[in-house]
Structures are given as C-alpha cells and as structure tokens.
Amino acid sequence: xxxxxxxxxxxxxxxxxxxxxxxxxxxxxxxxxxxxxxxxxxxxxxxxxxxxxxxxxxxxxxxxxxxxxxxxxxxxxxxxxxxxxxxxxxxxxxxxxxxxxxxxxxxxxxxxxxxxxxxxxxxxxxxxxxxxxxxxxxxxxxxxxxxxxxxxxxxxxxxxxxxxxxxxxxxxxxxxxxxxxxxxxxxxxxxxxxxxxxxxxxxxxxxxxxxxxxxxxxxxxxxxxxxxxxxxxxxxxxxxxxxxxxxxxxxxxxxxxxxxxxxxxxxxxxxxxxxxxxxx
Amino acid sequence: xxxxxxxxxxxxxxxxxxxxxxxxxxxxxxxxxxxxxxxxxxxxxxxxxxxxxxxxxxxxxxxxxxxxxxxxxxxxxxxxxxxxxxxxxxxxxxxxxxxxxxxxxxxxxxxxxxxxxxxxxxxxxxxxxxxxxxxxxxxxxxxxxxxxxxxxxxxxxxxxxxxxxxxxxxxxxxxxxxxxxxxxxxxxxxxxxxxxxxxxxxxxxxxxxxxxxxxxxxxxxxxxxxxxxxxxxxxxxxxxxxxxxxxxxxxxxxx
Numbered sequence: 261x262x263x264x265x266x267x268x269x270x271x272x273x274x275x276x277x278x279x280x281x282x283x284x285x286x287x288x289x290x291x292x293x294x295x296x297x298x299x300x301x302x303x304x305x306x307x308x309x310x311x312x313x314x315x316x317x318x319x320x321x322x323x324x325x326x327x328x329x330x331x332x333x334x335x336x337x338x339x340x341x342x343x344x345x346x347x348x349x350x351x352x353x354x355x356x357x358x359x360x361x362x363x364x365x366x367x368x369x370x371x372x373x374x375x376x377x378x379x380x381x382x383x384x385x386x387x388x389x390x391x392x393x394x395x396x397x398x399x400x401x402x403x404x405x406x407x408x409x410x411x412x413x414x415x416x417x418x419x420x421x422x423x424x425x426x427x428x429x430x431x432x433x434x435x436x437x438x439x440x441x442x443x444x445x446x447x448x449x450x451x452x453x454x455x456x457x458x459x460x461x462x463x464x465x466x467x468x469x470x471x472x473x474x475x476x477x478x479x480x481x482x483x484x485x486x487x488x489x490x491x492x493x494x495x496x497x498x499x500x501x502x503x504x505x506x507x508x509x510x511x512x513x514x515x516x517x518x519x520x521x522x523x524x525x526x527x528x529x530x531x532x533x534x535x536x537x538x539x540x
Numbered sequence: 541x542x543x544x545x546x547x548x549x550x551x552x553x554x555x556x557x558x559x560x561x562x563x564x565x566x567x568x569x570x571x572x573x574x575x576x577x578x579x580x581x582x583x584x585x586x587x588x589x590x591x592x593x594x595x596x597x598x599x600x601x602x603x604x605x606x607x608x609x610x611x612x613x614x615x616x617x618x619x620x621x622x623x624x625x626x627x628x629x630x631x632x633x634x635x636x637x638x639x640x641x642x643x644x645x646x647x648x649x650x651x652x653x654x655x656x657x658x659x660x661x662x663x664x665x666x667x668x669x670x671x672x673x674x675x676x677x678x679x680x681x682x683x684x685x686x687x688x689x690x691x692x693x694x695x696x697x698x699x700x701x702x703x704x705x706x707x708x709x710x711x712x713x714x715x716x717x718x719x720x721x722x723x724x725x726x727x728x729x730x731x732x733x734x735x736x737x738x739x740x741x742x743x744x745x746x747x748x749x750x751x752x753x754x755x756x757x758x759x760x761x762x763x764x765x766x767x768x769x770x771x772x773x774x775x776x777x778x779x780x781x782x783x784x785x786x787x788x789x790x791x792x793x794x795x
Contacts, residue, residue, distance in 0.1 A: 340703035344776050390704070390777065397696075397784045401791070408795035415685040415792065 392458020432457035490521030664721020705770030
C-alpha cells in the first residue's frame with residue numbers, strides 16, 4: 261500500500277522515504293512496502309548481472325533484513341530539514357491545534373516515479389525530529405530547574421528525570437503504534453511515530469514553565485495541555501489511520517482515536533509531576 | 541656427570557686469601573659490559589650498562605644521565621638530555637595557544653574564529669578541572685557528573701548540527717568537543733562568582749546566571765557556525781541547542 265505502482269525492478273531501493281497513503285483512495289494491499297527489486301519480474305536480471313555473487317549477496321535473508329531496516333528506520337535526514345519559520349508555525353499548531361485553519365494531510369509529491377512526502381520545510385504537516393528532541397531537552401532542563409527551586413536538586417535526580425522522560429516518550433510511541441497495529445498493518449515509519457509522540461513534550465514544557473512561574477497555573481495548564489495534545493494527535497493520526505487500515509470500520513477507528521486522546525491525561529499528569537522519585 | 545664447581549669457602553671471618561676470593565665474586569658483571577673508564581667509578585652502579593653516554597652526560601647530573609643511559613640502552617635513541625623534546629610539546633599541550641583561545645572567548649561580541657581553527661582538548665580539560673575545583677570549594681563533589689555531561693552534550697550538539705546542516709555539514713566530534721569545552725569559560729566564571737554571592741539573594745543569582753548562560757551560548761553558537769559549513773541558515777536552531785547545554789551546566793552551579 262505504500263507503493264501504488266507495484267514493484268519496480270530497476271530501482272535502487274534504500275532511501276526509505278515514507279510512502280503516502282492517499283487518504284481518499286481505499287488502500288490497495290501490495291506485496292511489499294518498497295517495491296523490492298530483488299523479487300518480482302526483474303530480479304533474475306539483477307541476479308544474473310551480478311554473476312556468481314548475486315545469489316550470495318542478495319540471498320533471501322539479507323533481503324528481508326534490508327527491506328525491514330529501511331522500512332523501520334527511514335532516513336533521519338528527512339526529519340531535520342527544518343528552518344526557523346517551520347519551527348515557529350509548527351509550535352503554534354502543536355500548542356493551539358484549534359486555531360489551525362488549514363488541512364491536516366501531508367502533501368505528497370512524485371519523486372522518481374514514486375510518491376513520497378514533501379520534507380518539513382515545504383509542508384507544515386510533515387513530522388520532524390528537531391522539535392521533539394529540543395522539547396525533550398527543554399523538559400529535562402525545566403524539570404531540573406523546578407526541582408532546584410524546591411530545594412531538591414541533585415544530578416542523580418536529573419538523571420532519573422531524563423529516564424522518566426524517555427519512558428514517557430516510549431509509552432507514547434507504544435500507544436500510537438498499538439493503535440495503528442490494532443487497526444491496520446502498522447506500516448507507518450517508526451521515526452514518524454517517534455516524532456508525533458515527541459510533540460507532547462512541547463505542551464509539557466509549557467505546563468512545567470507555568471508551574472515555575474506561578475504554582476497554581478499548573479492546575480490550569482495541565483488539562484489544557486492534555487486537551488491540546490489529544491486534539492493534535494487525533495487530527496494527525498486520523499489520515500494516517502485511515503490510510504493504514506485495511507478494512508473500513510469507522511466506528512472502531514473513532515473509538516481508538518478517542519482512547520488515544522483520553523490516554524494523554526494520565527500520561528501527561530505523570531510526566532508533569534516532577535519529584536525526586538521517578539515512579540510517582 | 542655433574543660438573544664440579546669451584547665453591548667458594550664459606551668463611552666470613554676468613555683470612556686474606558678467602559676474603560679476596562669473596563670480594564672478587566661480588567663485582568657485578570653485566571653480559572655486554574664494555575670496558576669501563578675509571579672516571580665512572582664514582583657514579584651509581586646501574587649507570588654502568590652503557591659507558592659511552594654515561595661518560596658524556598655525567599656533567600648533566602645524575603638524573604639526566606640516568607634518563608639518557610636508560611633510553612639509549614636500546615642502542616640509538618637520544619644522544620643526550622638536551623636533544624629531547626620538552627614534556628609539554630611531547631604531550632601536545634601548548635599553553636600559549638590555550639591562553640589565546642581562552643582570551644578570545646572573553647569577549648562575547650567579537651568571536652575570533654581563526655584561533656580556534658585547530659581544535660585541541662587540553663584547554664577544555666583545564667577548564668573542566670577549574671569548574672570542578674570551584675564546585676569543590678562550594679562543597680559539591682561533581683567531577684564525574686560534569687565530565688559525563690560534557691561528553692554527552694558535545695555528542696548531542698554534534699548530532700544536531702550535522703543533521704541540521706545536512707549533506708554539507710562537516711563538524712567533527714573533536715572540534716565540537718573543543719568548542720563546547722572552551723565555551724564553558726563563562727560557566728567557570730559563574731561558579732567562581734557564585735561562591736561570593738550570598739545564598740539568600742534569589743532573583744539576583746538567577747539574573748547573573750542568565751547573563752553568563754547567554755554569553756556562553758553566544759560564544760559557542762558563533763564559533764560552531766563559523767567553523768563548520770552548513771550552519772548559517774540554522775543559526776537560531778543551533779544556538780537553542782547550545783542554550784540548553786549551558787543551562788544544564790548552570791543548574792549544577794546555582795543549585
């Protein structure tokens with residue numbers, strides 16, 4: 261379903277640029293995600309071209325590993341093609357998703373005969389990894405600051421906060437991944453999911469900053485953050501889910517999306533509660 | 541078929557002939573002992589392993605002679621103590637360059653990038669030790685913590701810069717660590733200053749700390765962007781990463 265044009269025999273294959281699911285068409289199940297050149301009509305040509313080494317190098321197991329690796333870890337360079345303006349606008353979308361008037365689908369463009377998504381500079385809806393990374397770092401620093409203001413700062417406590425943030429990020433990724441898996445084949449690139457999960461740290465930073473500035477604002481900012489993150493994730497996952505899903509069972513989709521939004525509340529309250537012992 | 545050895549008479553209180561035999565046996569005989577000139581007889585026994593250099597270097601004193609003789613035992617090496625390289629040069633530590641680089645960070649408004657072109661790690665190690673010393677004076681033993689954080693933050697900056705700069709990013713880890721280390725100078729000064737700021741002045745400490753953090757951020761991001769390609773259009777993004785790094789170190793200092 262990533263490759264609407266079928267397996268392409270002659271094409272070098274290792275970009276791993278995330279493929280579109282055009283949200284309007286029903287998904288056509290394809291045999292393999294990236295049009296593997298080593299199976300299908302042209303494979304014999306390639307193998308004979310490589311002579312005796314063809315079978316050895318492109319034996320079935322390495323083929324599996326290669327296509328799987330390029331499937332799971334799409335090229336990280338794509339996620340860092342950002343600039344100042346993108347960062348500013350994306351932060352506005354993540355923190356105030358109600359105000360985003362445009363559409364939420366990613367723009368795809370034909371690249372070398374296949375469809376791929378435009379990089380983040382050109383498309384405000386594309387995920388990037390710069391903002392989640394910086395938001396995570398800001399969360400750790402702000403959490404350390406808030407610990408220090410209550411007199412409980414120590415480097416070990418900061419390390420535990422880092423671990424807690426990582427666990428929270430991992431749980432968010434699991435949440436999104438499981439909801440994708442339970443509906444469809446879960447073939448969205450892992451780094452996409454990691455990026456979407458990391459956007460929650462921006463709202464969290466805002467909540468922690470509010471807690472530092474004035475203690476009671478925390479009780480207003482945390483529900484606001486949970487709501488905004490829920491709305492953002494729902495609006496972003498909707499096109500992805502509808503593209504991934506094999507069967508059209510829209511009520512199940514909606515229940516899952518509502519579950520994703522509601523699960524933000526305990527997760528963000530746990531992450532926002534900054535104390536020395538990291539479990540609670 | 542045992543050989544018969546001439547066993548010396550074990551007679552400690554013995555007469556002159558037995559004593560002379562015993563004395564002769566006590567003289568050390570090295571396997572490749574060249575004939576010793578009599579001038580060396582006053583020096584330490586183990587210098588006798590190489591007579592030529594020992595004779596030439598006895599004017600230099602016992603230690604120099606010792607080094608020369610033990611180093612030239614392999615046959616060849618340095619002829620004398622004066623021909624050896626100075627210790628700091630051998631280690632690659634150049635104090636004048638360290639001082640020049642450190643002085644260039646002192647001015648936050650004009651960054652001199654030519655002096656930082658060849659990166660070295662000895663200046664950052666010196667600054668790291670200074671920071672640990674000031675923290676120690678404040679009662680916090682954080683040697684390992686600061687070292688670990690320096691390493692992790694330089695790897696972080698390296699990854700972020702090269703990812704942002706894309707295909708033409710050419711910052712290498714050695715340069716990155718060197719720049720992060722040198723830009724720790726404001727943090728070192730902050731830790732020295734905060735030893736004297738009274739504990740109760742809350743907002744004042746934060747304002748001073750904020751000023752030093754901004755100084756370090758400006759220095760580091762300017763240096764990184766000017767020394768490696770591909771960073772010009774991402775200056776703001778990179779300086780935010782540097783800001784996070786130095787805020788982290790400042791947390792250690794002020795809390």
